[in-house]
Structures are given as structure tokens and as C-alpha cells.
Amino acid sequence: MPDVFADLVGQDEAVDVLRRAAADAAAVLRAGLPDLTAQSDPADPAPTSGSDPAQAGAAERAEREPGAGMTHAWIFTGPPGSGRSVAARAFAAALQCGHGSGCGACPGCHTTMAGTHADVRLVVPDGLSIGVNEMRALVLRAASTPSGGRWQVVVIEDADRLTEAAGNALLKAVEEPPPRTVFLLCAPSIHPDDISVTIRSRCRVVPLRQPAPAAVAEVLVRRDGVEPDVADWAAAAAQGHVGRARRLARDPQARTRRDAVLAVPRQLTGVGAAIDAAAALIGAAEAEAAALVADTDAAERAALETALGAGGTGRRAASAFRGAAGQVKELERRQKSRATRAQRDALDRALVDLAGFYRDALTMALGAPVEPVHTDTATVAGAGARKWEADGALRRLEAVLACRAAIEANVKPRIAVEAMMLALWKG
Numbered sequence: 001m002p003d004v005f006a007d008l009v010g011q012d013e014a015v016d017v018l019r020r021a022a023a024d025a026a027a028v029l030r031a032g033l034p035d036l037t038a039q040s041d042p043a044d045p046a047p048t049s050g051s052d053p054a055q056a057g058a059a060e061r062a063e064r065e066p067g068a069g070m071t072h073a074w075i076f077t078g079p080p081g082s083g084r085s086v087a088a089r090a091f092a093a094a095l096q097c098g099h100g101s102g103c104g105a106c107p108g109c110h111t112t113m114a115g116t117h118a119d120v121r122l123v124v125p126d127g128l129s130i131g132v133n134e135m136r137a138l139v140l141r142a143a144s145t146p147s148g149g150r151w152q153v154v155v156i157e158d159a160d161r162l163t164e165a166a167g168n169a170l171l172k173a174v175e176e177p178p179p180r181t182v183f184l185l186c187a188p189s190i191h192p193d194d195i196s197v198t199i200r201s202r203c204r205v206v207p208l209r210q211p212a213p214a215a216v217a218e219v220l221v222r223r224d225g226v227e228p229d230v231a232d233w234a235a236a237a238a239q240g241h242v243g244r245a246r247r248l249a250r251d252p253q254a255r256t257r258r259d260a261v262l263a264v265p266r267q268l269t270g271v272g273a274a275i276d277a278a279a280a281l282i283g284a285a286e287a288e289a290a291a292l293v294a295d296t297d298a299a300e301r302a303a304l305e306t307a308l309g310a311g312g313t314g315r316r317a318a319s320a321f322r323g324a325a326g327q328v329k330e331l332e333r334r335q336k337s338r339a340t341r342a343q344r345d346a347l348d349r350a351l352v353d354l355a356g357f358y359r360d361a362l363t364m365a366l367g368a369p370v371e372p373v374h375t376d377t378a379t380v381a382g383a384g385a386r387k388w389e390a391d392g393a394l395r396r397l398e399a400v401l402a403c404r405a406a407i408e409a410n411v412k413p414r415i416a417v418e419a420m421m422l423a424l425w426k427g
């Protein structure tokens with residue numbers, strides 16, 4: 001039976017830290033210690049914090065005190081697809097594991113990995129932000145005594161999407177944690193844009209790296225039964241994003257969408273073609289996102305209507321439905337936010353593929369001895385490299401990256417993508 005950390009691809013250092021922390025947490029429980037805070041302060045294994053005397057002190061204590069490898073609040077950082085949420089869930093399972101190790105076989109491990117453990121709460125924002133009400137409710141529930149006798153674990157994926165008010169609600173809980181509550185946050189980085197400095201200062205950071213293509217390919221073969229040559233291709237094309245690699249290897253539609261994106265450079269023959277290519281890219285992202293959220297939206301709508309008695313007849317049902325207009329509005333607001341997020345994510349995946357193509361052209365123009373990201377368009381990238389030379393390839397790569405940054409900064413996607421396509425055409 002593989003343990004709960006088995007799917008954490010190419011992250012040996014992080015896994016070591018988490019295994020030790022889980023063992024220490026189990027020691028705290030065995031010793032019947034009432035409170036973690038008595039043993040340890042947050043310490044940061046990153047070398048940048050070495051100059052901080054308070055943290056150096058904590059690290060020293062970690063050497064000699066049992067349980068000191070464990071703390072109340074953690075941040076998992078790393079590029080998208082590196083496995084932040086996989087790491088957080090695995091650690092949550094290890095904390096609930098009856099053997100204190102994350103064995104993968106006991107009920108604690110099993111229910112946590114299946115998402116049904118009573119003491120593990122998972123926040124997966126499906127919209128653009130995590131609001132204060134959601135966070136307050138969560139913090140309140142997290143303060144209760146764990147029903148399984150171990151830990152109350154709160155996993156917050158995409159903690160960079162906390163609104164300021166939600167961040168403040170969380171900060172209070174992290175500053176004065178209930179004795180048996182553990183917060184696991186996931187964010188792209190510890191940059192203040194992603195996570196507030198005050199929250200970060202209360203957390204131990206677990207940095208994840210972008211896994212090497214070989215490690216990603218290995219897990220696709222071992223876990224998902226993908227053919228080795230397909231796994232190699234998908235791992236390279238996904239540029240270290242494990243989930244993306246799996247989709248490319250297994251989902252023909254994902255491959256078709258990628259092919260369409262990688263055909264863009266050849267289509268840019270003039271201003272009109274560039275505008276058309278922009279419209280096509282946006283349209284494809286919208287269609288992909290719509291397909292992704294359609295089922296959930298319909299199910300939520302049906303559930304709400306049933307709850308409000310919309311299927312019923314008579315005066316009571318009619319008045320109940322009128323009175324519930326606010327709830328319907330709230331649902332529509334949430335669904336719109338989720339659709340926008342899904343569109344941006346789909347568009348971003350396309351831009352990452354496109355950036356990979358121009359990166360290939362750049363490395364070929366420079367004669368750099370690295371493997372291409374997209375082996376299947378390497379010939380086209382090579383032709384581009386000869387035509388544009390390194391300067392032109394670099395300008396185009398920068399245009400794609402600028403487009404991503406602009407969309408992240410809330411520039412309207414259509415405007416950002418049109419500007420990018422024109423820049424890709426003109427060079």
C-alpha cells in the first residue's frame with residue numbers, strides 16, 4: 001500500500017519535513033500535551049530567515065524538544081501544478097493517521113484522502129475570491145474539539161484568493177490557535193501579493209519545486225497506467241504541471257485544444273488574422289469553461305429550487321419562491337464568479353502552451369542544449385527561430401508573458417489577447 005505522500009511528485013525535501021512533523025504531532029498526542037504552542041513557535045526552514053533571532057531560537061528548540069517539528073499553521077508554496085494541495089491533503093491525512101505516519105491504509109488516512117474525515121475541512125474556492133463570511137464560519141468550526149481525538153485540520157487551497165477581510169478573520173485564528181487546530185494554506189508564493197505578511201509570519205513554509213518531466217512521466221506510468229512514450233511527451237508538454245500532464249495523456253479533448261493553440265503562430269499572417277486568432281482563443285476558453293461548470297451550475301440551481309419549493313404548487317410555494325429571490329441572486333453571483341475563474345484558468349493554460357512554443361524558438365535560436373517543451377511543434381519552432389533570431393523570439397515570448405500578467409491584473413482578456421496577437425505577428 002503506497003503511503004499518503006506517494007503522489008507528491010519530485011518533492012523529497014518537503015516530504016521529509018512533513019513526515020517528521022507528522023511523527024512529532026503524534027508524539028504530542030501520545031504525551032497528552034494540551035497545547036502545541038507550549039512546544040514550538042513557527043520556524044521557517046528557508047535560509048532567508050536565518051537572520052531572524054526569534055526564528056533561529058525556534059529552530060534550536062526544534063532540535064531538542066519532542067513535538068517541536070510540528071506547528072499550528074503551514075503554508076505550501078510552489079508553481080501551479082507542483083502539488084501544493086496534494087501536499088496539504090497528504091499532510092492532513094498523516095495528522096489523522098492512526099499510526100502517525102500517513103500509512104495510507106488506516107481509516108484516518110483513508111477518510112482524509114477521500115475527503116470525508118469529520119475533522120478535516122477543505123476550502124476550495126471556485127470563484128475569484130474567498131469571502132469573509134465563509135472564513136468566519138470556518139474559523140468557528142475549526143475551534144471545536146476534534147471528534148476523532150486527534151486534530152482539527154483546515155486546508156485552504158488558493159489562500160492567495162482570500163479577501164482582505166477574510167484574511168483578517170483567518171489571522172485572528174492563526175494568532176491564537178485553538179490547541180488542537182492546524183491550518184494548512186496553499187499559495188503560489190510567500191510574496192505579499194499572495195499572502196499577507198502577518199499571516200506568513202505565523203506560518204511555517206513548505207516550498208515545493210517544479211517537478212522534473214522525468215518524475216512526472218514516472219508517476220503517469222506508475223499510477224495512471226499511461227504508456228511510457230505518451231507519458232514522456234505529456235510530461236514535457238505540461239512543463240512540470242502534474243495535473244495538466246495527466247489530462248494531456250488521457251483526455252483527447254485536452255490534446256485537441258492544445259493543438260489549436262499551438263497552430264496559432266502559423267496563422268498570424270496579418271492584422272485581420274491576428275484579431276481572428278484572438279477571438280478564437282477567447283472563444284475556446286469560454287467554451288471549455290462553460291462545459292466545465294455547466295453540470296455543477298445546473299445541479300446547484302435544481303437543489304436550490306427544490307429547497308425553495310419551486311416544484312410545488314399553491315400559494316405557500318409561490319410566496320416562498322418570491323421571498324427567496326435573494327438566495328437565487330446569491331447563487332447566480334457565485335456561479336458567475338466561478339465561470340469567470342474557469343475562463344481565466346482555461347485561457348491561462350492556453351497562454352502557457354503558447355509561451356512554451358516561443359521558449360522553444362528562443363532556445364533553438366540561441367543553440368541552447370535543452371529539450372523542447374513541445375516536441376510535436378519543434379520543427380515549426382525551429383523555422384521561427386531561423387526567421388526571428390533570438391531577439392525576435394524573446395520579444396514574442398515576452399508578449400505572451402505580458403498578456404498573462406495583464407489578465408492577472410484584471411485587464412479585459414479580449415484586449416490583452418488582441419494586443420498579444422498583434423505583437424506576435426509584428427514581432
Ligand SMILES: [Zn+2]
Pocket residue numbers: 096097098099100101102103104105106107108109110
Ligand atoms: Zn494511516
